Amino acid sequence: MRGQSTSAEAKPRSTDPYRVMLVDDSAVIRGLFTRFLEADPDVKIVASVGDGQRAIDTLKNSDVEIIVLDIEMPRMDGITALPELLKVDPSVQVVMASTLTARNAEVSLRALSLGAKDYLTKPSSTSEMTGAADFPSDLLSKVKAFGAQRRRKSGARAPVAVSGAAARAAALKNAPAGAPRAAAPPARGAARNDITLRKPSGRRADVIGIGSSTGGPQALFRVLTDLPKTVKQPILVTQHMPPTFTTILAEHITKTSGWVCSEAKSGDVVAPGRIYLAPGGYHMTVKAEGAEKVIVLNQEPPENFCRPAVDPMMRSLVKAYGRVLAVILTGMGHDGREGCRAVVEAGGDIVAQDEQSSVVWGMPGAVAQAGLCCEVLPVSEIGASVNRLARG
Incomplete structure (x- = not known):
C-alpha cells in the first residue's frame, strides 16, 4: 500500500512508471483501483476522473499511456467516450471495465471493435473486489502488459528501478517460469x-x-x-x-x-x-x-x-x-x-x-x-x- 515505502521489503519506485488514468463514476472504485495498481512500483495513477467527458478533457492535457474506462457512467458513458479518447491519442491503451451482465458483455465486445484493447470484469461489490485475489492481479497484469506494448511499439523504455540494472537483472533471473514480464519486455526483434x-x-x-x-x-x-x-x-x-x-x-x-x-x-x-x-x-x-x-x-x-x-x-x-x-x-x-x-x-x-x-x-x-x-x-x-x- 502507499505510504509504506519505509518497509525493508518494499520495492523502490521505478523511474518513468506506466502512467494510468482511471475513469469511473465511483470514487470508492477509483480508490481501490489506485491501491491495487500503485502497490506495484512500476505503475503510477496520473489522473482519476468520474465520467467520460472529464476523461477526454484530462487526456488533452495529461501524459497518459493506459486508461481503465468504466462502461456505465453519468454525463458520458465509456462506449461514447472511447472513440473520442482515441481521437485525442490514437496510441493510448484502453481497457474497458464493467460488471458481468449480458448488456455489458455486448458493449465490451463492441468496444473492442472501436479500438479498446481489452475488457475487465469487475466484481459486483467492493467487498467482493477486495476479497477476490484474482481481480487485483488481473487488473495489474493487463495494465503492465499494455503499457509495455505501447512503449515497445514507440521504442520507449520500460520502467527502470531506481536501484539500477543489477536489481533489474536479478528480478528477471528470479522470476518464475512463464510469469508475465510486461515490465521488462524483450528487446525489439529479439523474439x-x-x-x-x-x-x-x-x-x-x-x-x-x-x-x-x-x-x-x-x-x-x-x-x-x-x-x-x-x-x-x-x-x-x-x-x-x-x-x-x-x-x-x-x-x-x-x-x-x-x-x-x-x-x-x-x-x-x-x-x-x-x-x-x-x-x-x-x-x-x-x-x-x-x-x-x-x-x-x-x-x-x-x-x-x-x-x-x-x-x-x-x-x-x-x-x-x-x-x-x-x-x-x-x-x-x-x-x-x-x-x-x-x-x-x-x-x-x-x-x-x-x-x-x-x-x-x-x-x-x-x-x-x-x-x-x-x-x-x-x-x-x-x-x-x-x-x-x-x-x-
Whole structure:
C-alpha cells in the first residue's frame, strides 16, 4: 500500500512508471483501483476522473499511456467516450471495465471493435473486489502488459528501478517460469530471431483447434471471416473469457464471419463445418464415442490460471482425432504451448499470430519460440494459411 515505502521489503519506485488514468463514476472504485495498481512500483495513477467527458478533457492535457474506462457512467458513458479518447491519442491503451451482465458483455465486445484493447470484469461489490485475489492481479497484469506494448511499439523504455540494472537483472533471473514480464519486455526483434519453423506435415487435418486470449475476439473475427466456407473440418475455439461473454461472442462470430458458431454444451456431437466455442468457466474437451466425436465440458482446476484453457482442448483433440491443425492467436501467458507440443508429436501443424499484429504476443510467442510452428503470420494472412494447411 502507499505510504509504506519505509518497509525493508518494499520495492523502490521505478523511474518513468506506466502512467494510468482511471475513469469511473465511483470514487470508492477509483480508490481501490489506485491501491491495487500503485502497490506495484512500476505503475503510477496520473489522473482519476468520474465520467467520460472529464476523461477526454484530462487526456488533452495529461501524459497518459493506459486508461481503465468504466462502461456505465453519468454525463458520458465509456462506449461514447472511447472513440473520442482515441481521437485525442490514437496510441493510448484502453481497457474497458464493467460488471458481468449480458448488456455489458455486448458493449465490451463492441468496444473492442472501436479500438479498446481489452475488457475487465469487475466484481459486483467492493467487498467482493477486495476479497477476490484474482481481480487485483488481473487488473495489474493487463495494465503492465499494455503499457509495455505501447512503449515497445514507440521504442520507449520500460520502467527502470531506481536501484539500477543489477536489481533489474536479478528480478528477471528470479522470476518464475512463464510469469508475465510486461515490465521488462524483450528487446525489439529479439523474439523473431529465436523462431525456428518446422516443415508442414503435408497431411490433411481432421480437426482445427484455435486458442486465443487478450485481443482474441477481433483476431477471431478476422481469421474466421477470411477462412473459406469450403473448409469442412470442425473448428473448436477456446477464448479466455468469463461466462456470458462467451455466449455473446458466439453470436458475434456467427454474424461477423458467416460461420455457424455455437457455445458448446456437453453431449454435442461435433459436426463438420461448424464452430464450437468453449463456454466461460468450463474446459472444453472432445472424446470419441464410436464413429462420433462428442464434446465434454468440465470444471476441473484451471490450467495456466485459465478456465477455459487451450491446453486441455488441444490434448483431447489429439486423442480423439489424431491429426490436428492448431492456431494460436494473440493473448497473455503461454496457455496452448504444451497442447501444441502434443499436436506436433502426433503429426499435426501449428500456425501462430506474429508479434506485430498481436495485441499481446504471449501465447503465440510461447508457441513460436518453442519451435512448434510451421508458420508465424500476421492475422490478415492466417485464414488463407489455415485453408491451405487444412487441405494438406
